[in-house]
Structure formats: C-alpha cells, structure tokens
Amino acid sequence: MTRLADGDRAAFPLLFAALWPMLRRFTLHALENAADSEDAAQSALLKVFARAVEFDPGRAALPWILAIAANECRTLRKRTARRREEPIDALVNAPHDKGELEQLVLDCDLERAAREVLQELCPHDIETILAAIGGELSERPDVAPATFRKRLQRAYERLRATWRARHGAS
Amino acid sequence: MALREASELEQRARRAYEWSRLRSGVGRSWPAIALSGISLSWCNDLELCLLCGLLLVASSVGLLWRGQAWGRASRPALLSGVAPALAPMLGQVLERVLPAVSCSTSCALVCIVGGVVGGGLFGYRAARFETEKLPYLVSGAVILTLAGSLGCLQMGTLGFTSMLGGFVLGGIPVVAIRSLARRGP
Numbered sequence: 001m002t003r004l005a006d007g008d009r010a011a012f013p014l015l016f017a018a019l020w021p022m023l024r025r026f027t028l029h030a031l032e033n034a035a036d037s038e039d040a041a042q043s044a045l046l047k048v049f050a051r052a053v054e055f056d057p058g059r060a061a062l063p064w065i066l067a068i069a070a071n072e073c074r075t076l077r078k079r080t081a082r083r084r085e086e087p088i089d090a091l092v093n094a095p096h097d098k099g100e101l102e103q104l105v106l107d108c109d110l111e112r113a114a115r116e117v118l119q120e121l122c123p124h125d126i127e128t129i130l131a132a133i134g135g136e137l138s139e140r141p142d143v144a145p146a147t148f149r150k151r152l153q154r155a156y157e158r159l160r161a162t163w164r165a166r167h168g169a170s
Numbered sequence: 171m172a173l174r175e176a177s178e179l180e181q182r183a184r185r186a187y188e189w190s191r192l193r194s195g196v197g198r199s200w201p202a203i204a205l206s207g208i209s210l211s212w213c214n215d216l217e218l219c220l221l222c223g224l225l226l227v228a229s230s231v232g233l234l235w236r237g238q239a240w241g242r243a244s245r246p247a248l249l250s251g252v253a254p255a256l257a258p259m260l261g262q263v264l265e266r267v268l269p270a271v272s273c274s275t276s277c278a279l280v281c282i283v284g285g286v287v288g289g290g291l292f293g294y295r296a297a298r299f300e301t302e303k304l305p306y307l308v309s310g311a312v313i314l315t316l317a318g319s320l321g322c323l324q325m326g327t328l329g330f331t332s333m334l335g336g337f338v339l340g341g342i343p344v345v346a347i348r349s350l351a352r353r354g355p
Contacts, residue, residue, distance in 0.1 A: 004187070007237015012187065016180050042179060050186040053194045 001061035004052045012049075020045060023069050030073040030123045032080075040076045044069040074119070081115050117163050125155035188235075195234035195241075201248050202230040202317075209255055209320035218323060226316040233309045239302035243310035250292035250310075251317025254333045257284030258321040277325040278332040284322065285336015288314055293341035297348030311337075 003011035023044050027037040047068050055064065118126060128151045143151075206223030213219035230248065234241045261280040268276070292310055299306050314337060322333035 007191065007235075007241060012184060013180075016183060020176070020179070045179065046183055046186050049183040050190045052187055053190050 001052065001055055002057040005055040005057060019048060019065065026066060026069050027073055031076065036076055036080060040072045044072040047072065077119050081119060113167065117159060117166055120162050121155065121158055125158055128152050128155045129159065191235050191237065195231040198234050199227055199230040202227045205248065205252065205255055205317060206320065212259060214324050219320060222316060222319045222323060226320065229312055229316055239299065239305040240309045243306045244313055246295040247292055247310035247313035248317055250288040251314045253287040254281060254284030254318030255321040257281055258325055258329065278328050281322040281325060281329045281332035282336040285318065285333040286340035288318060289337035289340030290344045293344035294348060297345045
C-alpha cells in the first residue's frame, strides 16, 4: 500500500490480487446477500485505489482498507433498508378504518425505528439477533447453545443501550 | 466472478488510481502556480513568463503524478528555484539604486547569485538520497531551471546562462561534500 501511495505502479496488480478476494469475503460476512456484498466489495475496492495516494505510510494498511469496506457496507445497508420500508401512502390508500390505520402507521414507525437501531450494531450482533428471531436471514452459528445464549444476551444489551441512546426510552 | 469481469474491475480500479494521482498532483502544485503568478505580476515579457509558468506547472503536475523520486524532487526544487526566480526583481532595484551599474552586469550578477543559492539548496537536499538519485536530480533540475527561468530568462541569454552557471557552481560542490560526509572517513 505504501509503495502504491508512493507511485510504484508495479505494486498495483499485487495489491489488487490480494485485496479483491479479501474484500469480497469481508462484505459477504457483513451483508445479507451475495448481490449486495458484491456491489459493496466493488465500491470499496474502487475507493481504496482512488484514495491510495492519500494513504499515510505511518499507519497500518489493513484497518484503513477495512474501514473503507465497512463504510460501504453501512451505506448499502441504509439504502437497502430505505427501499424495504413501505410507503405511508400505500397504507393510507388501503381500505382500513381509522383505528386500524393508526395502529398500522405506529407499527410501521416502530419497525423502521427497530431496523435503524439494529443497523447501528456490529455485524456480529445483527447476525446473532437475526439467528435468534429466525426468518429468511437467520442461520444459527455453529457454536454451543450456552455460547450462543451468552452472545444473544450481550447483543440484546447492546441493542437496548442503542435504543435508549436514540429514543430515550427502554 | 468471471475473468473478464475481474479484468474490467482491475481496469476501473487502475483508472480511479491514476485520476486520483493526477488530481493530487494538480492540488500539490499550488506553489508552482503561486510562483508563476508572482513572476507574471512584475514580468517585462508576459508571453515568455506565461510560457515558463505553464511549463513549470505542467512539469510539477506531471512529476507529482509520476511519483516516487521523480515527484519527491518537485517541492524542494521549486523552493530552491524561488531565489533565481525573484533575483531579477532585486536586479531592477539595484539598477535604480546604482544607476552607474549597467543592467547587463547587475542582472547577470543577481542571476548568478540566485543560481548559486538555488543550486546549493537543492544540492543539499539531493545529497540525502542514496537510491533513485538520477531521477531525483533530473526532475529537480527541470523544475529548478523552469522556476529560475521565470526571472532570469527575462534578462536574456546572459541572465539564463548566468543562472545555469550559478546552479552548477552552487549545486555540485554541495552534493559532493555532503555525499563524502555521509560516506565517512
């Protein structure tokens, strides 16, 4: 990375060959599906090379690169979450009575708030919570049940703390 | 990912890298732009100064884009070139203060002095490099000559050759002495 920042073009193919598989593995672990992880990995790779000239040789390269990749994953996750939210208009236009409609809007807001808070957690905690609640995104990690319960407890604690910090309520 | 897609991604990454190097080169060439602007403000021959200024900025951007030793010489050479670039301003002041001294004499003198100072300063920095010395010296010489030309070329051939003579007089001894000192007894 230092050589490339200095202008040594011979370092480019070596760095590309090392970074591309690593970034693909990292984004696949952080995101929910293969298509999104491929997009994030490509964006991260292009950003790493576009910012290579700014790289400070005094710092470690790997954390710098992974920070760029993590940022791309966060951006993509936010974009995906926004796409998933149902527009309020669809709810308003659907035939409901007033009480039902209010409850639907409240449920939507709550779900949106929960997703936002969930996305602030680290990928490990998200994975653990989703595995616990089940559904298409869940895949129980291959650990002992006691270990999984401990992980889940810690993930819920961090989720509650993040919720309190954001919404001021438990 | 298919081989063709990986190859396309590599090309995109390479383009992103080269464009960012070029943008960085332009941004870091602000001293060359500033020096060219200053010399234009008091220049007698605008076309000549503009040409020198454009060549200086283009060389600075190109060498910084290239990087490694080629780019590392750019800033020290530019700083060293300030002396010969601004020396003729001093020559004009001398001409007014000492009207008995002709411009050709005073201008040649200030260009020699400016060249010695510039050559000495750059030589001092250049002596630090043990590896990649040739690219460093070549790119430094280009920038130093173009920067000095902003001032001394206005004085005509005499001014320009005096400046070059000053670079040699100032630079070579400094490089030689520093290199010997670094090698030790």
